[in-house]
Amino acid sequence: MLYKFAKFVVALIFYPLYRIKVTGKENVPKEGxxxxxxxxxxxxxxxxxxxxxxxxxxxxxxxxLFEKPFLGKLLLGIQAFPVRRGMSDRNALRNGLGILSKGRTLGLFPEGTRSKTGKLGEPLAGAGFFALRSKAVIVPCAIVGTYKPFHKLQVIYGEPVRMEELRIKKASAQEAANAIMEEISILIEKNN
Structure with missing residues (x-):
């Protein structure tokens, strides 16, 4: 309930403020x-x-973020879950796999932290771990533009990243993360 309400309110503000243009929504499967x-x-x-x-x-x-009383409750209400950065967090990995096993959608930023320069950073292995350990469809997404008010911001959803070969050859999580990042990089280059 809170998720839908928050999504509505944020969309009402952000779409006109950042002139958001979205393409490729059809690349996100409707279920699974x-x-x-x-x-x-x-x-x-x-x-x-x-x-x-x-x-x-x-x-x-x-x-x-979850240690701040109001913010922690809000994040839980909008379906976020905590991760300890800089180390392998088994709870976060279990939570993520559990979400996927229920046919839901997991949102990840493979770089692990935001880029201060706007340039793509190196991916961490986490996205590759989830890609290889689940049967999820991997959809690359590129955010192109600036968050300056009334400038254009593009959000592009690309075609799903093929993971079958990597799963068959038992690729490392890092190899899978690199393949995902390559697709994000291509989307950015095409839309810059």
């Missing part, structure tokens, strides 16, 4: 497990991906 992987240029990326996605998304958020 999905992982949406996006570049990360701002703290506003999670709500922007959240309002532009045709599906409700569960995001990981850094554990420290």
């Amino acid at each position: 497990p999905v992982i949406i992987c996006s570049n990360h240029i701002s703290n506003l990326d999670p709500p922007v991906v959240g309002i532009t996605s045709p599906r409700d998304i569960h995001f990981m958020a850094k554990e420290e």
Whole structure:
């Protein structure tokens, strides 16, 4: 309930403020497990991906945010779950796999943190782990533009990343993360 309300309110403000243009929504499957992987240029990326996605998304958020009483409750209400950054967090991995096993959508930023320069960073292995350990469809997403009011911001959902070969050859999580990041990079280049 809170998720739908928050999505409505944020969309009402963000669409005109950042002149958001969305393309490729049809690339997000209507049902079944999905992982949406996006570049990360701002703290506003999670709500922007959240309002532009045709599906409700569960995001990981850094554990420290959940320690703030109001913010922690709000994040839980909008389907976020905590992750300890900088280490392997088995609870967060279990939560993410559990979401996917129920046929839901997981939102990830493979870089793990936002880019201060706007350039793509190196992906962490986490996105690759979820891609290889689940049967989820991996949808790359590129956020292109600026968060300056009344400038244009594009959100592009690309065609699903093929994981079958990587799963068959038992690729590492890092290899899978690199393949996902390559697709995000292509989307950015095509739309810049």
